[in-house]
Amino acid sequence: MPATPTHVPEPSRTDPALIRNFCIIAHIDHGKSTLADRMLQITGVVDPRQMRAQYLDRMDIERERGITIKSQAVRLPWAPRTGAGTGTTHILNMIDTPGHVDFTYEVSRSLAACEGTILVVDAAQGIEAQTLANLYLALENDLTIIPVLNKIDLPAAQPEKYAAEIAHIIGCDPESVLKVSAKTGLGVEELLDHVVENIPAPVGVKDAPARAMIFDSVYDTYRGVVTYVRVVDGQLNKRERIAMMSTGATHELLEIGVISPEPKVSEGLGVGEVGYIITGVKDVRQSKVGDTITSMVKGATVALGGYKDPRPMVFSGLYPLDGSDYPLLRDALDKLRLNDAALVYEPETSVALGFGYRCGFLGLLHLEIIRERLEREFKLDLISTAPNVVYRVVMEDGTEHTVTNPSEFPTGKIAEVHEPVVRGTILAPNEFVGAIMELCQARRGNLQGMDYLSEDRVELRYTLPLAEIVFDFFDQLKSKTRGYASLDYEPIGEQSAQLVKVDILLHGDAVDAFSAIVHKDKAYNYGVMMAGKLQKLIPRQQFEVPIQAAIGSRVIARETVRAIRKDVLAKCYGGDISRKRKLLEKQKEGKKRMKMVGRVEVPQEAFIAALSTDDEAPKDAKK
Numbered sequence: 245m246p247a248t249p250t251h252v253p254e255p256s257r258t259d260p261a262l263i264r265n266f267c268i269i270a271h272i273d274h275g276k277s278t279l280a281d282r283m284l285q286i287t288g289v290v291d292p293r294q295m296r297a298q299y300l301d302r303m304d305i306e307r308e309r310g311i312t313i314k315s316q317a318v319r320l321p322w323a324p325r326t327g328a329g330t331g332t333t334h335i336l337n338m339i340d341t342p343g344h345v346d347f348t349y350e351v352s353r354s355l356a357a358c359e360g361t362i363l364v365v366d367a368a369q370g371i372e373a374q375t376l377a378n379l380y381l382a383l384e385n386d387l388t389i390i391p392v393l394n395k396i397d398l399p400a401a402q403p404e405k406y407a408a409e410i411a412h413i414i415g416c417d418p419e420s421v422l423k424v425s426a427k428t429g430l431g432v433e434e435l436l437d438h439v440v441e442n443i444p445a446p447v448g449v450k451d452a453p454a455r456a457m458i459f460d461s462v463y464d465t466y467r468g469v470v471t472y473v474r475v476v477d478g479q480l481n482k483r484e485r486i487a488m489m490s491t492g493a494t495h496e497l498l499e500i501g502v503i504s505p506e507p508k509v510s511e512g513l514g515v516g517e518v519g520y521i522i523t524g525v526k527d528v529r530q531s532k533v534g535d536t537i538t539s540m541v542k543g544a545t546v547a548l549g550g551y552k553d554p555r556p557m558v559f560s561g562l563y564p565l566d567g568s569d570y571p572l573l574r575d576a577l578d579k580l581r582l583n584d585a586a587l588v589y590e591p592e593t594s595v596a597l598g599f600g601y602r603c604g605f606l607g608l609l610h611l612e613i614i615r616e617r618l619e620r621e622f623k624l625d626l627i628s629t630a631p632n633v634v635y636r637v638v639m640e641d642g643t644e645h646t647v648t649n650p651s652e653f654p655t656g657k658i659a660e661v662h663e664p665v666v667r668g669t670i671l672a673p674n675e676f677v678g679a680i681m682e683l684c685q686a687r688r689g690n691l692q693g694m695d696y697l698s699e700d701r702v703e704l705r706y707t708l709p710l711a712e713i714v715f716d717f718f719d720q721l722k723s724k725t726r727g728y729a730s731l732d733y734e735p736i737g738e739q740s741a742q743l744v745k746v747d748i749l750l751h752g753d754a755v756d757a758f759s760a761i762v763h764k765d766k767a768y769n770y771g772v773m774m775a776g777k778l779q780k781l782i783p784r785q786q787f788e789v790p791i792q793a794a795i796g797s798r799v800i801a802r803e804t805v806r807a808i809r810k811d812v813l814a815k816c817y818g819g820d821i822s823r824k825r826k827l828l829e830k831q832k833e834g835k836k837r838m839k840m841v842g843r844v845e846v847p848q849e850a851f852i853a854a855l856s857t858d859d860e861a862p863k864d865a866k867k
């Protein structure tokens with residue numbers, strides 16, 4: 245292992261020619277974080293005794309799930325052992341990026357801060373859907389790409405086969421694909437040499453007014469918002485006043501520095517440097533990812549481009565199981581939002597579920613993570629309604645409605661309903677093509693093209709309605725392909741479709757939590773399924789309860805819960821009054837957890853069971 249370089253220049257005075265900014269992109273689990281760990285160790289910035297796996301993943305949930313959610317940037321000194329820069333300490337700014345589709349937004353920000361990227365591919369699995377998606381993003385950003393096969397220590401590794409696959413896709417020589425093991429460290433030093441040799445140094449104008457791009461913003465309980473920036477031109481200095489170019493808001497720079505891999509305060513940041521700033525703002529929205537920072541005095545006038553606002557794609561209602569937790573839920577969401585510019589929410593009430601919040605997420609994983617954090621970090625028990633996408637409804641009189649919740653679906657004369665569409669890329673072994681096509685067909689997909697990556701692996705491109713994939717598409721895809729298929733999707737716009745709102749009525753009253761916007765051809769199935777589920781779950785009442793599924797006033801399915809008088813005293817013949825009283829008390833307790841829908845009493849468990857997405861028959865919630 246090389247000795248730690250003796251002299252590491254101060255970030256405000258580093259010669260840009262000695263800086264290399266790069267990121268690591270890969271499909272999920274192909275080993276980015278492990279490779280980052282190895283680089284921290286080999287460059288000597290982490291003491292071997294303090295090394296732990298996934299060093300840069302700081303959130304508990306990241307470490308437990310083994311996934312990266314927030315990007316991280318770390319400064320590594322490296323003196324290459326070969327090539328033109330041999331022996332000179334260079335500064336490598338490495339940005340570890342998340343790999344899941346929901347966080348493509350974070351990846352695109354990180355890419356904009358780099359000149360090059362390491363494209364990591366698992367040598368036992370080959371190229372997967374997100375490898376391609378990330379590669380295309382990197383190509384769009386004109387980045388120099390260093391292809392690397394990882395996990396060559398695995399017995400199942402097939403480096404030759406997959407080197408050919410990579411070479412075919414990016415148009416390089418298979419021999420030039422580096423082969424490493426992030427786990428053992430094999431080949432990682434050569435990779436670092438390669439980074440210095442092949443990734444261009446940043447170019448920027450040293451004497452120009454400062455311009456720095458924000459590529460990440462993180463809320464820290466003790467220090468407020470920590471903003472990660474890449475300086476493009478000029479210099480940011482300690483204690484100067486800076487301005488956010490999108491809003492004009494100004495702040496004092498309280499602290500500036502680099503991460504290596506713990507924060508290190510510096511005098512400032514010069515051209516090409518990557519580091520962090522702290523200004524005392526309390527909310528990541530005041531320090532928006534993609535915004536340009538400049539000096540307040542003699543600042544730049546033209547902002548850096550390439551900024552994409554995160555837009556929620558999936559909405560779902562979150563309700564506390566215990567209604568008295570509602571204020572806790574509000575506080576918890578307020579706290580999470582400080583750190584997550586993509587999370588939106590507003591209060592909502594439901595007949596079935598009480599008070600809750602309608603929340604918008606980037607995708608299903610984002611939803612799951614927020615939900616899990618609310619339950620774990622804030623000890624909340626939650627129920628979430630079926631996720632739905634954003635529809636645009638155009639009425640015959642020309643007015644438009646944006647619908648993020650089936651209950652907002654307008655009732656008048658509707659001319660057209662538009663739904664979001666995505667371009668989906670699916671990679672899988674040949675043998676599953678039939679099964680995948682069948683699934684996509686059933687989800688209203690349109691085949692756009694098909695390519696063979698190698699003789700036994702194929703790439704299928706589909707346009708699909710987002711609503712059809714947010715639910716359980718990925719699970720279905722995995723089960724139909726024995727886990728071999730990978731999926732990536734990106735929004736490409738909207739299409740008009742024959743969508744209707746199906747209401748579920750209990751004794752003539754609609755139950756808001758079960759209304760859904762579905763395609764006309766699937767409305768009947770949805771209606772029958774929900775009415776059937778509820779019929780099993782709703783306890784008998786003293787009168788007959790019809791359960792109907794309806795589109796507007798047209799009933800499309802019906803089930804009936806027969807009448808019964810539930811007399812808890814029926815079995816208590818004569819005698820003991822205290823026993824009777826006990827039974828009546830018990831019945832009263834049970835009623836507290838009942839919700840009234842019109843005249844019908846429904847146990848909350850019934851709603852929860854009916855909202856669960858398992859295909860299996862719902863558990864009987866009758867008491």
Ligand SMILES: Nc1nc2c(ncn2[C@@H]2O[C@H](COP(=O)(O)OP(=O)(O)OP(=O)(O)O)[C@@H](O)[C@H]2O)c(=O)[nH]1
Nearest residue numbers: 272273274275276277278311312343395425426427
């Ligand atoms: N055998 C072997 N296993 C590896 C190697 N590199 C990574 N792994 C394992 O592969 C799994 C995934 O590695 P990560 O580094 O977490 O993958 P990642 O790409 O960062 O995943 P995300 O952060 O979720 O996108 C872990 O169990 C690692 O231990 C390697 O070179 N050899």
